[in-house]
Amino acid sequence: MSVLVDKNTRVLVQGLGKTGQFHTDKAIAYGTQMVAAVHPSRAGTEFHFEGETDHSGVPGRDDTYSVELPVFATVKDAVAETGANASVVYVPPQFAADAIMEAAAAGLDLVVAITEGIPVADMIKTKRYLDGKPTRLIGPNCPGVITPGECKIGIMPGYIHQRGKIGVVSRSGTLTYEAVHQLTLLELGQTTAIGIGGDPVNGTNFVDCLQMFEVDDETEGVIMIGEIGGTAEEEAADFVSSEMTKPVAGFIAGTTAPPGKRMGHAGAIVSGGRGTAEAKIEAMTSAGIVVADTPSGMGEAMQRALG
Amino acid sequence: MKIHEHQAKQLMAARGIPVPRGRVARSVDEAVAAVRPLIEESGNPVVVLKSQIHAGGRGKGRFKEHPDVRGVTVVTDGIDGGPSAAEEKVRELAQQMLGSTLMTIQTGEEGKQVNRLYVEQGIDIARELYLAVLLDRASSRNIVMASTEGGVEIEKVAEETPDKILREEIDPAIGLAAFQANQLAHGLDIEGDAAKNFVRFVRAVADAASELDTDLIEINPLVVTTDGQVMALDGKMAFDDNALYRHLDIADMRDETEEDAAELAAKNAGLSYIKLDGTIGCLVNGAGLAMATMDTIKHVGGEPANFLDVGGGATADQVTTAFQIITKDPNVKGIFVNIFGGIMRCDVIATGIVEAVERVGLEVPLVVRLEGTNVEKGKQIIAESGLKVTNADSLLDGAQKILELTEQPSGAAL
Numbered sequence: 001m002s003v004l005v006d007k008n009t010r011v012l013v014q015g016l017g018k019t020g021q022f023h024t025d026k027a028i029a030y031g032t033q034m035v036a037a038v039h040p041s042r043a044g045t046e047f048h049f050e051g052e053t054d055h056s057g058v059p060g061r062d063d064t065y066s067v068e069l070p071v072f073a074t075v076k077d078a079v080a081e082t083g084a085n086a087s088v089v090y091v092p093p094q095f096a097a098d099a100i101m102e103a104a105a106a107g108l109d110l111v112v113a114i115t116e117g118i119p120v121a122d123m124i125k126t127k128r129y130l131d132g133k134p135t136r137l138i139g140p141n142c143p144g145v146i147t148p149g150e151c152k153i154g155i156m157p158g159y160i161h162q163r164g165k166i167g168v169v170s171r172s173g174t175l176t177y178e179a180v181h182q183l184t185l186l187e188l189g190q191t192t193a194i195g196i197g198g199d200p201v202n203g204t205n206f207v208d209c210l211q212m213f214e215v216d217d218e219t220e221g222v223i224m225i226g227e228i229g230g231t232a233e234e235e236a237a238d239f240v241s242s243e244m245t246k247p248v249a250g251f252i253a254g255t256t257a258p259p260g261k262r263m264g265h266a267g268a269i270v271s272g273g274r275g276t277a278e279a280k281i282e283a284m285t286s287a288g289i290v291v292a293d294t295p296s297g298m299g300e301a302m303q304r305a306l307g
Numbered sequence: 308m309k310i311h312e313h314q315a316k317q318l319m320a321a322r323g324i325p326v327p328r329g330r331v332a333r334s335v336d337e338a339v340a341a342v343r344p345l346i347e348e349s350g351n352p353v354v355v356l357k358s359q360i361h362a363g364g365r366g367k368g369r370f371k372e373h374p375d376v377r378g379v380t381v382v383t384d385g386i387d388g389g390p391s392a393a394e395e396k397v398r399e400l401a402q403q404m405l406g407s408t409l410m411t412i413q414t415g416e417e418g419k420q421v422n423r424l425y426v427e428q429g430i431d432i433a434r435e436l437y438l439a440v441l442l443d444r445a446s447s448r449n450i451v452m453a454s455t456e457g458g459v460e461i462e463k464v465a466e467e468t469p470d471k472i473l474r475e476e477i478d479p480a481i482g483l484a485a486f487q488a489n490q491l492a493h494g495l496d497i498e499g500d501a502a503k504n505f506v507r508f509v510r511a512v513a514d515a516a517s518e519l520d521t522d523l524i525e526i527n528p529l530v531v532t533t534d535g536q537v538m539a540l541d542g543k544m545a546f547d548d549n550a551l552y553r554h555l556d557i558a559d560m561r562d563e564t565e566e567d568a569a570e571l572a573a574k575n576a577g578l579s580y581i582k583l584d585g586t587i588g589c590l591v592n593g594a595g596l597a598m599a600t601m602d603t604i605k606h607v608g609g610e611p612a613n614f615l616d617v618g619g620g621a622t623a624d625q626v627t628t629a630f631q632i633i634t635k636d637p638n639v640k641g642i643f644v645n646i647f648g649g650i651m652r653c654d655v656i657a658t659g660i661v662e663a664v665e666r667v668g669l670e671v672p673l674v675v676r677l678e679g680t681n682v683e684k685g686k687q688i689i690a691e692s693g694l695k696v697t698n699a700d701s702l703l704d705g706a707q708k709i710l711e712l713t714e715q716p717s718g719a720a721l
Contacts, residue, residue, distance in 0.1 A: 119547050174593030227594075253595045253596075253598035254602065256583070256611055258581070264614070266549070267444070273462055295702055296704075
């Protein structure tokens with residue numbers, strides 16, 4: 001098993017600008033079932049994708065691919081016609097919150113929002129809109145979700161992944177790649193890697209992902225990668241100590257970050273003495289999480305946690 | 308983005324949130340000219356001179372050039388001497404304050420130059436309270452925070468007497484409901500007309516937060532006057548940069564003299580840069596990895612000179628700008644480039660580094676760690692460039708190597 005996405009996930013893409021097209025092509029090359037695009041002014045046409053297959057992805061495919069992706073005016077139409085059950089959002093920040101709500105209204109199980117720079121007020125309203133709906137939002141401002149060998153949704157490089165037994169959840173894109181790469185080299189591999197994003201208001205938090213990994217048969221351990229700002233890591237540590245049976249390793253970025261400064265990510269800020277790396281590392285260590293000293297040691301920390 | 312107190316009060320006044328009368332002054336003459344009309348309009352002979360800088364603690368702050376002058380000074384000379392005496396005192400103070408360096412608990416020893424003053428009417432204060440609207444990340448909603456301990460740092464209150472802080476969550480579909488405002492008034496022991504005024508006040512502030520896309524509205528102190536009025540005696544607002552596109556009037560309030568020149572230049576080039584005090588410059592892709600790179604430098608015993616995230620799709624031009632910004636810092640004794648190329652290909656980054664070094668020149672050691680897409684090609688480009696570059700295999704290895712190179716006396720003479 002895996003969590004969130006697998007070979008049966010049928011993905012539609014919202015936002016087919018340069019970035020959206022580029023990554024849709026990469027996802028198809030990886031073997032993700034891309035089934036539709038939503039673009040009001042191009043509805044009724046098709047987007048053509050062709051190229052060389054990325055054999056690090058879904059096994060057993062030809063060396064090349066050629067796909068006509070149908071374009072629909074609305075998510076609702078796309079779902080009705082193609083049976084899509086997940087969406088990836090590359091829509092520009094001004095319109096991204098609306099795109100997420102549209103995807104939820106169409107009843108999709110999963111929405112992965114890659115877009116960086118969505119106003120916080122828009123995300124506050126979007127979260128309110130999602131209340132009580134079955135749709136799970138991942139992101140925004142995240143690299144996406146990947147189950148190696150089955151489904152890649154987002155902007156991560158597919159080839160560094162290898163199917164294995166570790167779940168990865170992270171607020172940072174490139175630090176996820178670091179962790180994944182080390183797990184691959186150590187032949188631990190990954191079940192699913194989830195980027196939950198660097199914004200202060202996001203759809204899915206550490207605890208949600210830890211819960212999913214805890215009940216997933218294939219996952220034997222979890223790496224969680226946090227950073228300064230907020231208290232999501234402390235809440236995750238509480239969850240780990242009270243609810244988790246599987247070993248957890250981790251890393252927190254931002255020990256040297258000066259207070260009051262936003263460190264690249266909108267959510268990465270220590271304000272009023274809260275959200276420090278020290279407090280997070282302390283909470284995680286107390287919960288029995290093996291915290292790596294440097295990001296180069298994340299894979300080894302996982303090995304130690306596995307015993 | 309931060310704005311000045313006088314700008315925040317202007318925004319509040321436009322939304323019907325009561326603030327004292329005041330005038331902004333960029334020169335001594337403007338400050339003096341503000342005094343008489345303020346006294347006449349308000350009927351209060353007291354005026355207050357307030358330094359306008361983007362930092363807290365101004366009231367207790369002192370000027371480097373005039374240690375006996377505070378950042379916020381109450382002028383009472385008008386009580387006995389009339390408006391002329393107040394004008395005279397304001398002239399004397401404004402001369403000392405304008406152009407001088409104000410040091411507060413937030414600016415530290417370095418201080419900030421005061422380029423504008425806000426001249427405000429005196430207020431007869433009955434009570435000082437604290438009010439703020441800010442994001443509560445755990446609930447993904449804005450909350451109103453209020454406390455009876457006005458004029459005190461809220462962090463101190465939160466630590467010492469957390470039960471004195473009242474909280475109400477703002478439902479984005481409803482706003483702050485009247486009953487919530489009433490609960491706050493009750494919790495703060497505000498009664499009668501003042502309570503009615505407070506309810507109106509706090510609901511207007513909550514609306515302002517969502518309509519103006521603020522990160523923070525902090526009113527410390529919020530005052531209840533002797534005649535039951537509720538007013539923002541101070542006002543601090545910070546805005547969500549990502550939402551400024553829909554508030555062009557607020558975007559125009561930006562005061563670039565308050566911002567670090569290098570950080571501003573980086574921002575304009577699409578880079579995220581924060582200057583620190585150390586000696587090892589870093590250039591990294593991704594915010595988390597950039598922070599982790601600084602942490603690792605510190606972990607091996609060095610001090611990072613900066614945070615710099617070139618983002619996911621940096622061009623050769625951006626890499627060049629990044630090098631220029633890093634090398635401009637005289638403290639930098641070595642540079643560590645740490646790239647995990649995902650979508651960003653290592654060969655593109657390598658080309659960018661070579662071009663940047665050729666254009667900018669390089670007088671300090673450079674360690675490059677490349678990993679990810681097209682890494683071999685990237686390493687080859689750097690090897691063939693003839694640049695004196697040390698390759699690293701991992702983040703930790705790179706941090707150790709740059710530290711060794713900067714600690715060797717010969718390292719600086721490359």
